[in-house]
Amino acid sequence: MDVIKAIVVDDERAAVESLSIMLNKYCEDLNIVATAMSINEAKKVIVEHNPDVVFLDIMMPDGTGFDILEALPDRNFELVFVTAYNHLAIKALKYCAIEFIQKPVCKDDLTKAIDKVKNNRGIVRNSSLQYTVLFENLGNELPNKLCLPTERGLEVVDLGEVLAFESKDGGVIAYTIEGRSIVSEKDIDTLEDTLLDSKFSRIANDLLLNLKKVEIISKGEIFMHGGKTFNLSAEQINEFKIRFGNPPY
Template structure:
């Protein structure tokens, strides 16, 4: 796997290079650039498999670097020092990122993921860029769901519920289809629970706007708008009642 590192901080470039050499022998660094302009030239010349890219750089930021490249026939990993909002923005776009200073385990996980998903789509980058340009710091109404054949952009309002499948999550959509995504339900919960979703069971996260009926009692459950019954744990019966203000 041939890699290029583009970051205006020489120390960050050096540290990432060391981590890759130590922990990811399958990655060959073909170019390192502390100039974003030289980074564009390096991408065109070397045609890498993966690009490690900082966002905030002088002359051209990371988005402008990608705009200067006609296509993105490579996997993309952002390297960033951004805070909480930005990290969620990456997740909404299903894009990989590494926090500075680079953690070796997180680096190996990122490389493992891109070995499965070979390249990044321009739609994912556009989705991320729109969030960074959003001065109100509100999250989008769409989420990117990478699946076996590509990336689907789905309105949050169309997601009926999510179901845990070991380290994967199934997203069930109102139109009837589902997407299997390589995220744990806990990761999905952290992203969506503040957007009208609630973890009602260890295996299920539901869209509260898609509840059709709530059946109380010892074996409580909800019936969703698509007709599926979802069990509600004893602990989460009270959370449901609190959310809707039920007596």
């Protein structure tokens, strides 16, 4: 059995010790090779130990996880944020498809994160784009950029330019005002949860619609800004009108 080498980084000693205890208890094939209480110390132990995963508090007194990625752009380890941040910061992490565990850490979240680490083990990745978008989103009251994993890599979309997400073959297609169709492996249920506080609404099992871009509601169609249309049943149209009335929203 291959042992997963882990490093725990947090500026609070109690947090480092608590997470270390949980990892040792619930992850038998994981070995904590080092801990650190600052970004600078973390950089040193990462280079020294070449870990498989780093558990990192999102904001440290001397920097952030983005600083680690800038220093180590061709990383071959997984980065998992462990954060006590508020609701909006958690939402920003979800928008950017970044793996995180919310404090206080629970067993299920921890074991799920380790399973993902195992699946991604050995993949060299450059996540600078994700973290650039993350810190841009953190500066807004509500995130406006969304990271979508695609076959070609990560695609960042401005939610104000997205008309809708349509479920297809286990993933989604994002339709934009410019006429682009972006195919992503994200599933529509996850997207609905991520965009819960936005102007996107699930108006059908396979359709998540940007209400701000609805122009006309007809008998069997919804016309979007830019001319894109979506066909709906009479029942779905009636339910839509009951819930939202007529545009603009």
